[in-house]
Amino acid sequence: MQFETIPHPSPTPDAAREEAIADPGFGKVFTDHMVTIEYDEDRHEDGQSGWHNARIGPRQPIALDPAASVLHYAQEIFEGMKAYAHEDGGLALFRPEQNARRFNASARRMAMPEIPEELFLEAVTLAVRTDADWMPPVEGGSLYIRPFMFASEAFLGVRPARRYTFVVILVSSGNYFKKGVNPVRIWVSQDYVRAAPGGTGAAKTGGNYAASLVPQAEAIRNNCDQVVFLDAIEKQWVEELGGMNLFFVRADGSVITPPLTGTILPGITRDSLIAMLREEGLEVREEPYSITQWREEAESGELLETLACGTAAVVTPIGSVASASGEFTIGTGGIGQMAQKMREKLIDIQHGRIADRHGWVTRV
Template sequence: MQFTRLPHPSPTPDHVRAELIADPGFGTVFTDHMVVIDYDEALGGWQTPTIGPRQPIPLDPAASVLHYAQEIFEGMKAYAHPEGGLSLFRPEANAARFNASARRMAMPEIPQETFIAAVREAVLADANWLPPIAGGALYIRPFMFASEAFLGVRPAKQYKFVVIICSVGNYFKKGVNPVKIWVAQDYTRAAPGGTGAAKTGGNYAASLVPQAQATAHGCDQVVFLDAKEHKWVEELGGMNLFFVRADGSVITPPLTGTILPGITRDSLIAMLREEGLTVREEPYSIDQWREEAASGMLLEVMACGTAAVVTPVGTVASPEGEFHIGAGGIGQMTSKMRERLVGVQNGQIADSHGWVMRV
């Protein structure tokens, strides 16, 4: 695929970039370039891709995304590789999930090779923005939105696919330490038949009020229960969950259409089974969580996602009180899975699954 390259009139000076990426935090330090590919049904679909300076996107006030929320996105990372250059982790899985989200939101699918080519071009353009710190990475945000200007309720006929990148460190400010989570009381993230399995902005908007409640109660994240019975654990605001038990089993909530099918989740299932553990995708209730934590059956709880990788859950809080998991530290299996996953991603551990793609 041929990309039209647009000149950058004022790239960030080297000394400014060095200062920015020395301690980038998460999600606020953006790189110089972006990829844009337009879709126009009347012109036959996807048009010539461009890579140029990151800049504001002109948008008509009647653009469909502003009124009917046709918007999807992905989250990926590029990592330093010990042999030089950068690598991606399972980009084809991101492309597949992106298209699954597109189908649910009545948006056009983008060819997998186009998706991956756009990501690679963006990463190559800004490889020098990789933070030189432990855990540093380039966080890649491919997204697509309806750009057609109209006010009728129907799928749009024009879209923009864009890739932007930011330099990141650890997702949680306190690093890899047990997080405290709040059980959502009056809110649910998704319902059967809804958009819970799609990576669309509305799902995250719905989590903001309960997340604010979690913060007000001194918690790091919110955990959602199912919409029907308000009993079964589903996922955090942006991460999947695993329950590591003393009988050698691990339970993770099943993908029934209300939970985002996490790529980190899928990777952990494979790795846990390689460790000899029995992984079951089955419902797990908040009452079972509380009871097994008290009895000692529950040894660890792992939260996982692209941004946070693998993070231990130490405390669960609700109006009924708090309960703790294990000894409250970073459990043995959580630590092992995090080290193994990060090791594969950054090339320190052999990639037996073919998950890593060199850029």
């Protein structure tokens, strides 16, 4: 599919861009351009069934009819990925084909059209190449990439929409947590759940995150950084944080991570960590892990570390876990050896500083 290029009438001046990316924080400094592609199930163009009108142009507001389906029935999905700077001046993506596949898995669950993987990757690559100058020159800096799709058909009626818009925007970003790479304090949500069997927990859709905001606010009121969710039925099995997967590193050389049973988002960083931990000679098991086991193993010393991982936060150690019934500390409450090692190794692979033996890195 050919992408139309729409010239930007007033791109950000170099000096203003450099000032903005010198200390960008996370999720606030947007680049100049966006990619958009339309879908209409009744159209066929360039061999792409339904997909048409691919273009890159100035980042700008999106005009929506008040009856657009996404505003009423929440057909919306998204992805989170990054572009990384390499020492030779080039940029690279990390396992982007996995983001494309997960995006389409989310689309299937939300009754939305799948976008051809090659078209998804082409759109992401075009956006990154166009705004490469927005890469922040800071430790942990990246171009955070947000592909998303929403139902744009104007109608009132509960059925899958027939028209959609796919968009890619970029954010110049630093570290996800304001205090950098330090142990985080976690709040156990006992009154709210993130997902239930048969629901949308495995899809990356906005409604899952909206449902996490009240318990996340509860966590903040209790001086915690993030909230951890338990299963919806028994309220005892640890699932994931609001936006990160979990690993439990134990003294016997084993590592446990909750299994993907349909209520947990299948993280790409999670999948990468499983491979990396096994390379370290650890036995990684995908099996249920209860909140009681978490506390007991932390207090006995059997649990050495708990790692949280995701695209935005990479690998982050959990120092303590709090709830209405009390609090416990993991290890010394500091940054464990495995968290530090896995974080550094993953970042070094992403930035091309060590060999990529898995074929995970794609140069842009």
